[in-house]
Amino acid sequence: MRGKFQKEYNLKKNKLFTLDIAAVGDIVEFEINDDHSGVIEKIYERKNYISRKAPRIKGASNRGERLEQIIASNVDHLVIITSVKLPAFNNRSLDRLIVIGESSHTEITIVINKIDLDENKVIDNWYSLYSSIGYRVVLTSVIDNTGISELNGIMNGKINLLWGQSGVGKSSILNMLFPSLKLKTGDISGYTSKGKHTTVTSLMKKVGSNTYVIDTPGIREIDPYGIKKEDLGHYFVEFLPFIKECKFNTCTHHHEPDCGVINAVKENFISKQRYESYLNMLETVEEDMLY
Ligand SMILES: Nc1nc2c(ncn2[C@@H]2O[C@H](COP(=O)(O)OP(=O)(O)OP(=O)(O)O)[C@@H](O)[C@H]2O)c(=O)[nH]1
Ligand SMILES: [Mg+2]
Numbered sequence: 617m618r619g620k621f622q623k624e625y626n627l628k629k630n631k632l633f634t635l636d637i638a639a640v641g642d643i644v645e646f647e648i649n650d651d652h653s654g655v656i657e658k659i660y661e662r663k664n665y666i667s668r669k670a671p672r673i674k675g676a677s678n679r680g681e682r683l684e685q686i687i688a689s690n691v692d693h694l695v696i697i698t699s700v701k702l703p704a705f706n707n708r709s710l711d712r713l714i715v716i717g718e719s720s721h722t723e724i725t726i727v728i729n730k731i732d733l734d735e736n737k738v739i740d741n742w743y744s745l746y747s748s749i750g751y752r753v754v755l756t757s758v759i760d761n762t763g764i765s766e767l768n769g770i771m772n773g774k775i776n777l778l779w780g781q782s783g784v785g786k787s788s789i790l791n792m793l794f795p796s797l798k799l800k801t802g803d804i805s806g807y808t809s810k811g812k813h814t815t816v817t818s819l820m821k822k823v824g825s826n827t828y829v830i831d832t833p834g835i836r837e838i839d840p841y842g843i844k845k846e847d848l849g850h851y852f853v854e855f856l857p858f859i860k861e862c863k864f865n866t867c868t869h870h871h872e873p874d875c876g877v878i879n880a881v882k883e884n885f886i887s888k889q890r891y892e893s894y895l896n897m898l899e900t901v902e903e904d905m906l907y
């Protein structure tokens with residue numbers, strides 16, 4: 617990148633806006649040097665981007681603020697990959713990824729992979745829950761090819777970002793969909809809940825005339841960046857009709873009287889699991905905010 621970007625970057629960094637100047641998915645102008653290296657001359661305005669709070673870096677800041685880490689920009693479709701086991705299905709992580717997708721205005725698909733490992737049919741309830749609130753949920757397995765052609769159809773003609781915890785099978789699914797990618801995948805043995813982080817950098821590949829895929833490294837911490845407490849409920853789509861009934865328009869649906877969301881949870885119109893997940897996220901969303 618040209619030096620001028622570095623200058624801008626340092627300015628922004630002081631204000632703690634963002635860690636990244638150019639991100640995967642950016643549309644840029646560039647020049648090729650004599651030694652075949654390239655220089656980015658210009659970065660075009662982003663249509664949208666997917667980000668999170670960067671993981672805490674030791675000694676980075678005495679107040680503990682966390683920068684915004686851009687995962688990718690100009691994303692049409694966030695494909696959230698989860699798995700039945702290894703690592704176990706984690707609805708709280710899923711809800712965090714959904715909030716990021718909703719707040720970035722991308723289409724969202726939820727994939728539950730390793731369905732071949734669902735001997736006890738624990739996934740049925742999750743499938744019903746997320747389908748009932750309006751999400752497209754695709755059950756997949758790369759072992760027996762379940763759901764892969766369905767996913768292919770859904771991803772066609774879009775810029776697709778695959779995101780999720782380490783070890784859920786993001787790279788494996790992409791290899792099954794597009795064998796020429798030959799992405800490195802992990803070894804099933806020795807998986808912990810932390811995963812092994814086989815993919816280490818995000819990579820965008822063109823896989824069809826208008827279709828792109830972005831493989832990303834698995835994540836452990838997923839905190840949405842820049843969401844205010846009173847806005848969080850808007851990214852839980854099934855809360856929306858009930859938010860209108862809250863007495864206060866700054867209601868955080870936590871303790872306030874005459875809260876439409878709390879009433880809806882009591883009457884089972886909103887699932888307890890999603891509401892608990894909301895409360896769990898509410899505790900953390902704003903604490904590092906600058907404003
Ligand atoms: N049983 C089963 N195993 C799977 C399935 N999909 C992937 N795996 C295995 O899960 C392990 C992790 O797969 P990866 O594709 O490397 O996972 P990833 O999400 O890319 O992980 P990171 O790159 O670390 O973020 C590998 O051993 C795969 O063989 C599946 O559908 N069923
Ligand atoms: Mg991977």
Ligand SMILES: [Zn+2]
Pocket residue numbers: 859862863867868869870872874875876877878
């Ligand atoms: Zn409320």
